[in-house]
Amino acid sequence: MTTVHPTEPADAPTTSPVLAVRSLSVRYNDVQALDDVTLSLDAGRICGLIGVNGSGKSTLFTSLMGLLVPQHGTVELFGMPTAGARKQGLVAYMPQAEGVDWTFPVSVADVVAMGLYGRLGSARRLRAADRAAVGEALERVGLADLRRRQIGQLSGGQRKRVFIARSIAQDARLLLLDEPFAGVDRASQTTMTHLLKVLRDEGRSVLMSTHDLAGVPELCDEAVLLHRRVLAQGVPSEVLTQGNLALAFGPAASDDSPPASSPATPEGNS
Ligand SMILES: Nc1ncnc2c1ncn2[C@@H]1O[C@H](COP(=O)(O)OP(=O)(O)OP(=O)(O)O)[C@@H](O)[C@H]1O
Ligand SMILES: [Mg+2]
Secondary structure (H helix, E strand, O other): OOOOOOOOOOOOOOOOOOEEEEEEEEEEEOOOEEEEEEEEOOOOOOEEEEEEEEEEHHHHHHHOOOOOOOOOOEEEEEEEEEHHHHOOOOOOOOHHHHOOOOOOOOOOOOOOOHHOOOOOOHHHOOOOOHHHHHHHOOOOOOOOHHHHOHHHHOOHHHHHHHHHHHHHHHHOOOEEEOOOOOOOOOHHHHHHHHHHHHHHOOOOOEEOOOOOOHHHHOOOOOEEEEEEEEEEOOHHHHHHHHHHHHHHHHHHOOOOOEEEEEEOOOOOOO
């Protein structure tokens, strides 16, 4: 675990993690969705979050965004509580597609401009520079031509790129992407993979859930294997071992109880 320095300002050069989760447990009535999850992510890193359906990935994202009250544990983004990081526009969140109302009567450009709302006054009037930021972000994801289209009239892959454009316009330093590749064809995934690497090379960090295990070593600097608890965490080649994958996806993980312990469980999660 990297040491956390909560008092350092977010924009100072620092080695403290952009994301620090400690002993996080989340419960929905009788379902224990997360149990004692501890993980961290440094600046300029892409981390793949991997686990079977129901392993707690989306619950982790909603917890990181402060949308769920944990039973136990803490979340810090940029050394501060989530609310502070959100207020400063440091974090952007792409929910899993099922959680989004696509019938909402807004254009592609409107959705991207929403990333700027934190900086605008209560009138939310876009200045020329804001409009330029929206246009540039749409250019970067290859959607400039579709800027006036209603968001619901885009393909699944295009909608994902709209969220990435919104994060870029916002200049978010941490992107939380819940299954960005779900329903995305191979060509779009390749485009998005390239874009995420460019954003990473700009010093941004990405935590993204994915079921595309084969794509993780190519895209991700690190991986987290989740099954209610963190089963393994580290560089993909060390995390995606046969033994760990059997723990996460095999019979031991497919019944309703997580493994009692794992040799691969990192420090702080055993
Ligand atoms: N609102 C809710 N109320 C009750 N239980 C919930 C709720 N949301 C999720 N759960 C349960 O919590 C557990 C974790 O769900 P979560 O959606 O976080 O999994 P996931 O890893 O994102 O799955 P998927 O790969 O299908 O998206 C599951 O057992 C799920 O049934
Ligand atoms: Mg999910």
